Amino acid sequence: MRTVVCVKQVPDTTEVKVDPQTGTLIRAGVPSILNPYDHFAVEWALKLKARHGGEVTVLTMGPPQAKAVLQLALALGCDRAMLLSDRAFAGSDTWATSYALARAVKKIGKFDLILCGQQAIDGDTAQVGPGVAQSLHIPQITFCDSIEVEGRKAKVQRHIDDGYEIVEAKLPVLCTMSLPHAHPLPWPSFPKVAQARSKVLEVWTAADIGAEPEKIGLKGSPTQVHKVYPPPLRAKGTVFTGSASEMASKLLDILRQENFIKP
Amino acid sequence: MIEITSKCTGCSRCVPVCPFGAIHVADKKAVVGEACTLCGACVQVCALEAIEISRPEASADLSAWKGLWVFVETAPVLKPGKGGHLEITDAKTLKPVTHELLSAGRKLADELGQELCAVLVGDQVEGFVDELASYGADKVYLVQDEALKDYNTDLYAMVVIGLIAKHKPNIVLYPATYVGRDLAPRIAAEIHAGLTADCTGLSIKDGLLLQTRPAFGGNIMADILCPNMRPQMATVRPNVLRKDEPQPLKKAALVRETPKIDKNVARVKTLEKRITAVHGEKKIDQANVIVSGGRGVKTKDKFKVLEELADLLGGAVGASRAAVDMGLKPKTQQVGQSGTTVMPRLYLACGISGAIQHIVGMRASDVIVAINKDPNAPIFSVAKYAIVGDLHDILPRLAAGLKEKKK
Numbered sequence: 001m002r003t004v005v006c007v008k009q010v011p012d013t014t015e016v017k018v019d020p021q022t023g024t025l026i027r028a029g030v031p032s033i034l035n036p037y038d039h040f041a042v043e044w045a046l047k048l049k050a051r052h053g054g055e056v057t058v059l060t061m062g063p064p065q066a067k068a069v070l071q072l073a074l075a076l077g078c079d080r081a082m083l084l085s086d087r088a089f090a091g092s093d094t095w096a097t098s099y100a101l102a103r104a105v106k107k108i109g110k111f112d113l114i115l116c117g118q119q120a121i122d123g124d125t126a127q128v129g130p131g132v133a134q135s136l137h138i139p140q141i142t143f144c145d146s147i148e149v150e151g152r153k154a155k156v157q158r159h160i161d162d163g164y165e166i167v168e169a170k171l172p173v174l175c176t177m178s179l180p181h182a183h184p185l186p187w188p189s190f191p192k193v194a195q196a197r198s199k200v201l202e203v204w205t206a207a208d209i210g211a212e213p214e215k216i217g218l219k220g221s222p223t224q225v226h227k228v229y230p231p232p233l234r235a236k237g238t239v240f241t242g243s244a245s246e247m248a249s250k251l252l253d254i255l256r257q258e259n260f261i262k263p
Numbered sequence: 264m265i266e267i268t269s270k271c272t273g274c275s276r277c278v279p280v281c282p283f284g285a286i287h288v289a290d291k292k293a294v295v296g297e298a299c300t301l302c303g304a305c306v307q308v309c310a311l312e313a314i315e316i317s318r319p320e321a322s323a324d325l326s327a328w329k330g331l332w333v334f335v336e337t338a339p340v341l342k343p344g345k346g347g348h349l350e351i352t353d354a355k356t357l358k359p360v361t362h363e364l365l366s367a368g369r370k371l372a373d374e375l376g377q378e379l380c381a382v383l384v385g386d387q388v389e390g391f392v393d394e395l396a397s398y399g400a401d402k403v404y405l406v407q408d409e410a411l412k413d414y415n416t417d418l419y420a421m422v423v424i425g426l427i428a429k430h431k432p433n434i435v436l437y438p439a440t441y442v443g444r445d446l447a448p449r450i451a452a453e454i455h456a457g458l459t460a461d462c463t464g465l466s467i468k469d470g471l472l473l474q475t476r477p478a479f480g481g482n483i484m485a486d487i488l489c490p491n492m493r494p495q496m497a498t499v500r501p502n503v504l505r506k507d508e509p510q511p512l513k514k515a516a517l518v519r520e521t522p523k524i525d526k527n528v529a530r531v532k533t534l535e536k537r538i539t540a541v542h543g544e545k546k547i548d549q550a551n552v553i554v555s556g557g558r559g560v561k562t563k564d565k566f567k568v569l570e571e572l573a574d575l576l577g578g579a580v581g582a583s584r585a586a587v588d589m590g591l592k593p594k595t596q597q598v599g600q601s602g603t604t605v606m607p608r609l610y611l612a613c614g615i616s617g618a619i620q621h622i623v624g625m626r627a628s629d630v631i632v633a634i635n636k637d638p639n640a641p642i643f644s645v646a647k648y649a650i651v652g653d654l655h656d657i658l659p660r661l662a663a664g665l666k667e668k669k670k
Contacts, residue, residue, distance in 0.1 A: 150591030
C-alpha cells in the first residue's frame with residue numbers, strides 16, 4: 001500500500017477569541033496545529049499501513065513553519081514528508097491548492113490511496129480533497145468514517161443524510177476523512193519525535209513540481225477575497241432575573257407575546 | 264480543445280464512456296468528433312493519460328456566460344421501519360434547500376436580468392418540474408436515466424459538466440449538503456471555475472455574485488468574488504436563505520437533455536445505505552421550534568423536560584456539541600458549525616454557554632430565548648430574551664404552566 005496523506009497547518013480556531021469591543025479576531029497566542037481532520041487521516045493511513053504494510057507519505061503546502069505538522073506526522077509513523085513551499089503559491093484558493101497538491105502527488109509517484117481530512121477548520125471549505133481527486137482523474141469518496149482495503153479494492157463507510165452508506169471502489173482512490181466526535185487523536189512519544197528528525201523531509205518549489213505559473217497562486221485562483229469582517233451582532237436583548245417561578249411565568253409571557261402559544 | 268496524444272494505443276476504453284457518442288477509434292487511435300462538449304469523462308478512464316483537454320479561458324468573453332442555475336437535489340422519502348429506525352423508500356422528494364436556492368436565485372437573476380434555470384438530474388424526476396417552476400425557475404434542464412436514480416459522483420459530475428460546457432451559465436448554485444459538497448468541487452476542478460463553499464449570503468455587486476461565508480469557525484465573515492472566470496459557483500448552506508411562497512400557476516420551459524450514460528463511468532459503487540435517524544426523534548433542520556440543551560443539562564434523564572417542552576410547543580430537541588460529546592443526545596440533533604445550521608421561529612437555548620461554533624449555527628433564528636445560570640454567558644449576546652437562572656428549577660415549572668394552559 002502506497003498512501004499519500006494531504007494535510008494542512010491551521011490556527012486552532014477553537015482558541016480564537018473575538019474582541020467584544022471591536023468584534024475583531026484576537027489571533028495572538030493562538031497555537032498552530034495539524035488540522036484535526038487531517039490528523040485523523042494520518043491515523044487512518046498508519047492504521048492501514050499496520051494492516052497491509054507499505055509506505056505513507058505526508059504532503060502539505062504552506063510556509064516554511066508548516067514543517068511542524070509534517071514533523072508531527074513523521075513522529076506518528078509516516079515514512080517521508082514533502083513540503084510545497086514557494087512564494088508563487090501565495091494567495092492560492094482551493095482550485096490552485098488542489099492543482100498544486102495534485103502535481104506534487106504525481107511527482108511523488110505511484111500511489112494506491114490518497115487520504116485528506118474532509119475540511120480544514122480555518123476555511124471549512126471541504127473542496128480541496130475532491131479538487132485533488134479530479135485533477136488526478138481518480139475517484140473520490142468524501143466524508144468517510146472508516147476504510148477497509150481488500151486486495152485492490154477499498155470498502156468505505158461514509159456519511160449521507162440521516163445515516164451512512166458503505167461504498168466500494170477500486171484503488172487508487174482518494175478519501176476525505178470525517179472526524180468522529182470526541183475521538184482521541186494519537187500523539188507521539190518523545191523518543192518517536194526524536195527519531196522522526198532523521199526521516200526524509202523534502203521542500204519542493206513550484207518549479208520542482210512542474211506547476212504551470214498561470215495555475216497557481218493568485219493567478220490560478222478563480223475566487224478572490226473581497227472583504228473580511230466580524231459577524232454582525234444582534235441587537236441587545238432584554239435580561240430577566242428572579243426566582244424560578246417568576247422566570248417560568250416570564251417565559252410563558254414571552255411565548256404568548258411572540259405567538260408561540262395562544263393567549 | 265481536446266487532443267489525443269501519441270500515447271493513445273486505440274484501446275477504445277474511452278469510446279463507451281463518452282456521454283455524447285463523440286469518440287470512435289480509427290487506425291488504432293481515438294478520434295474525437297464535433298459532438299464533444301469537453302466534459303472530460305474520457306480523460307477519467309484513459310489509463311495512458313493520452314487525452315488532453317485545454318479549455319478556453321473564460322475571461323476571453325465573460326458576457327457569453329448567461330443565466331443563473333440551481334442544481335436540484337432530490338432525497339429519498341423515509342418511512343418508519345424495524346427497530347424504530349427510518350428506512351429509505353423508492354419515492355423521492357425535493358430537498359427543502361432547493362426551494363431556498365430557487366427563491367434566492369430568483370431575486371439575483373432578476374437583478375442581473377437573466378434567466379433562472381433548475382438543473383434536474385435523476386430517474387423519473389420529471390414530476391418535480393412544476394414544483395421547481397412554482398419556486399421561480401424559468402427553465403428546467405432535465406436529464407433522466409435509470410443509472411442516475413441515486414447520486415453518484417462520477418455520473419453526476421459528467422452530466423453537469425456537459426451541461427455547463429454546452430449552455431455556459433453565468434452562475435451555478437449547489438446546496439452545501441453531502442451531495443453538493445461532493446459534486447461542486449469536482450466540477451470546479453475540471454472546468455477551472457471559482458467555487459465558494461458553504462455560503463450564508465448571496466448578492467450582486469457590480470454585476471458579480473458576491474458570496475458571503477463564515478470562516479475561522481464562524482469567528483469572521485468573508486465576502487468572495489469570482490471576477491475573471493465563469494461560471495461563478497457556490498455551495499449554499501441549507502436553512503439560512505429564506506424561501507418564498509410558491510406560485511403554483513407559474514410554468515417553466517422544459518429542456519430535455521439526453522446524454523448517453525454509461526454506468527461504467529461510476530467508479531464508486533454503493534453497497535448499502537443505513538439510516539440511523541430514529542423515528543420519533545423530530546429532525547431539527549425543518550423544525551419551527553427547537554428546545555436545545557447544552558452542558559448545563561448534565562444528564563440524559565434531565566433532557567426529558569426539554570423533550571416534554573418540545574412536545575408541548577410542537578418542536579424538536581436540539582443539543583450543543585458539548586451535550587452530544589457527553590452522549591446526552593445523538594449527533595443528528597447537534598446544532599452548530601460541526602452539526603446542523605438551524606433557523607426555527609423559536610430557539611430556546613437551555614444551559615448552553617454559546618461557543619461561537621454553536622452561535623453561527625442558530626443565530627438566524629427568529630426569536631432566541633436563552634436560559635443560563637451565568638449572566639455573562641456568550642449565548643445572551645444573541646438572545647432576544649435572556650433568562651438568568653437555573654434551568655433545572657425553571658423548566659419543570661414552565662412545562663407545568665404550558666400543560667395547565669392546554670387543559
